Amino acid sequence: MKKQTRYWMRRILLLCLIGLVGFAIYQVSTDTGGKPVEGEEAPDFTLTTLDGKQRSLSDLKGKAVMINFWGTWCPPCKTEMPAIQQAYMINKSKGFEVVSVNIRENDLPVSNFAQQMGLTFPIWMDKDREVVKQYKIGPIPSTFFINRDGVIEKKIEGPLELSQLQYYINQITS
Known part of the structure; x- marks a missing residue:
């Protein structure tokens, strides 16, 4: 037994x-390791813009938002900037906002870059990489499309063309 x-x-x-x-x-x-994921609310953050204003993602609640993490030293980021500018101009009247988050650079090179590229959307400065850490950003460019309720609809790593941008913007603005 x-x-x-x-x-x-x-x-x-x-x-x-x-x-x-x-x-x-x-x-x-x-x-997900605390990483923001599609279908969940985008984590709020506050940064200073290139023109010196404090802005929070939560200030844009009710708008369709595209957050793009980039750097002037990143060739794919440079490649997609004209398309982002064009998408911004096409869609800003529909309640669409670009949150362009520059990573760990000083104001002067970013300002020169924005001027050379003809960028008119606000550039948010993440000099200490706090938001990069919060969003657990790996490769750049990294782009989040957030609907009017503040929910992440799509995350893309890598450069986007205008047709791709327009496709995802249409999803969050309709």
Whole structure:
């Protein structure tokens, strides 16, 4: 009888161990690590714009917003800037805003870049990379499309062309 009891105890322990390992794997595979994900509310943040104003994402509640993380030193970022400017001009009358977040640069090179590129949308300065850390940004450019309720509809890593921008903007402005 003792051998049979030991046999069943081992079986039960083995099943419990398998269950715990399975649960741990599930947790790791579904954990976003605090990263903002599609379908969830975009985390609020406050930054100073290139023209010295304090702005918060929450100030734009009720508007369709595109957050674009970029740097002047990033070739793909430079490539997509004319398309972002064009999309901004086409859609700003529809309650669309661009939150252009420059990463870890001083005002002068960013100001010169904006002037050379003819950028008219506000540029928010993340000199300490606080928002980059909050949003867990990896490669840039990284772009978030946020609907009027403040929910992230889409996140894209890499440069976007005007047709792609327009497609996602239409989804958040309609």
